[in-house]
Structure formats: structure tokens, C-alpha cells
Amino acid sequence: MTAFVTQYTLDVQDVDLMARFWSQVLGYRVVRRDGSVKLWPPEDAPATVPTILLQPTASVKTGKNRLHLDLAVRGGAAAAEVERLIGLGARRTDVGQRGDEPFVVLVDPEGNEFCLLDRPIRGD
Numbered sequence: 001m002t003a004f005v006t007q008y009t010l011d012v013q014d015v016d017l018m019a020r021f022w023s024q025v026l027g028y029r030v031v032r033r034d035g036s037v038k039l040w041p042p043e044d045a046p047a048t049v050p051t052i053l054l055q056p057t058a059s060v061k062t063g064k065n066r067l068h069l070d071l072a073v074r075g076g077a078a079a080a081e082v083e084r085l086i087g088l089g090a091r092r093t094d095v096g097q098r099g100d101e102p103f104v105v106l107v108d109p110e111g112n113e114f115c116l117l118d119r120p121i122r123g124d
Contacts, residue, residue: 005050011057018054061111068113072120
């Protein structure tokens with residue numbers, strides 16, 4: 001028996017802003033619950049695709065995340081997806097990259113780092 005990732009939980013200051021951002025980034029649907037928001041994968045996603053819980057906090061993010069999401073583009077170009085994400089409110093950031101990595105490091109509107117990979121780590 002082994003464990004698997006079923007949900008990614010992120011503490012956020014502006015639940016509505018972050019729900020709009022992450023739901024548009026991932027194509028997830030938004031379900032509001034007692035001040036928090038749960039983001040659900042599309043209906044046709046495999047049951048193993050994790051949900052995302054955005055829970056409110058008054059704390060301001062400081063420092064680099066110790067855990068972050070790595071995203072890949074399904075059926076498209078990574079460069080175009082970077083531009084789409086920037087249009088949604090992401091920003092490029094430098095966490096010490098050399099410049100030849102097969103990914104781009106971005107931050108969401110509250111400064112949480114995530115990567116957009118040039119290709120999926122495993123099969124698409």
C-alpha cells in the first residue's frame with residue numbers, strides 16, 4: 001500500500017482572486033465552502049487528478065515555497081502557455097535558474113511559485 005496526492009492545499013489572502021486565477025489556469029471548476037474554495041478537475045479527468053483547496057489566511061507569504069506545482073501543457077506550445085498565464089496574472093520570477101532549464105518559473109498573483117515545464121515529466 002502507498003499514499004498518493006489527492007489534494008493540494010494553498011493558504012491565500014484573497015480567496016476570490018486566487019480562485020479565478022487557478023481555475024482559469026487549470027480549467028477547474030470552483031466550489032465555494034465556508035470561506036474557502038475547492039477547485040475540482042474537469043468531469044472527464046481521471047479520478048487520480050488532485051483537487052486544490054484554497055483556504056484563507058491573514059499571513060503574508062514570505063520566502064520561497066518549499067513545495068510547488070509543476071504544470072505541463074496538454075497539446076500546445078509552452079511559450080504560448082506562459083504568455084496566457086501572464087495574461088491571467090502570473091509573473092516570471094527568478095529563484096536561481098541558470099537559464100537552460102526545460103521549464104519557466106512563474107508566480108501566481110500572491111507570489112506562490114510554480115513551474116511550467118516544456119513537456120510533461122510522464123506521458124501526456
